[in-house]
Amino acid sequence: MAQKLSDNVCFALYTASNALVRAYRPLLDEFDLTYPQYIVMQSLWYNDGVSLKEVSNxxxxxxxxxxPIVKRLEAKALLTRKVSVExxxxxxxxxxxxxxLLRDKAKDLKxxxxAKSSMQREDVETLRKLCLELAEKLG
Structure with missing residues (x-):
């Protein structure tokens, strides 16, 4: 049987990731955010008042x-960077x-x-867990 590019898990993850980012783009345009900016904002929505290193981790x-992402978000007045008192x-x-306030407006994006993916919630959760497991094992 002839092999094809889509037989590779790396290609499947790459194309799925690209499709996900493209699907998010019109949703994020409403908030004037790029996908990487959205990821940083989500991190801060879960854990605010942290170091740049903690956001990086x-x-x-x-x-x-x-x-540069943090600087752009600061220019949009969504966050501040201040010297730690400690x-x-x-x-x-x-x-x-x-x-x-943006957190409240963007809470339904996920x-x-x-809904746009038409995948069952359990399948999405399984996919999420498998991706995190793969990242951990390869990291």
């Missing part, structure tokens, strides 16, 4: 990628009132995307 974005070498990233 949570989002799996390296500091070279994360810093350690002057660290910056604390915190949501602004506008950033917290459900909208799940």
């Amino acid at each position: 949570d989002t799996q974005l390296d500091s070279g990628t994360l810093t 350690d002057e070498r660290k910056k604390v990233i915190s949501l602004t009132d506008k950033g917290r 459900a909208q995307l799940e």
Whole structure:
């Protein structure tokens, strides 16, 4: 039997990831966010007032990628970067009132995307767990 590109799990994950980001784009346009900015905002919605390193660990974005994203979100007045009172070498990233308000407005995005996928909730959860397991084992 002839093999094809789609037989590779790496290709399947790559195409699924691209499709997911493309599906999110029109939903995020309403909030003037890119997908990486949305990931950073989600991280802060779950855990506000943290260091850049903690956001980096949570989002799996390296500091070279994360810093410009955080600066853009700060320019949009969604978060602030301030020197930590405990350690002057660290910056604390915190949501602004506008950033917290955005959380309330964007809370249905995940459900909208799940509905758009037409996948069963259990299948989405299984996929999520398998992706996290793969990332952990390869990391």
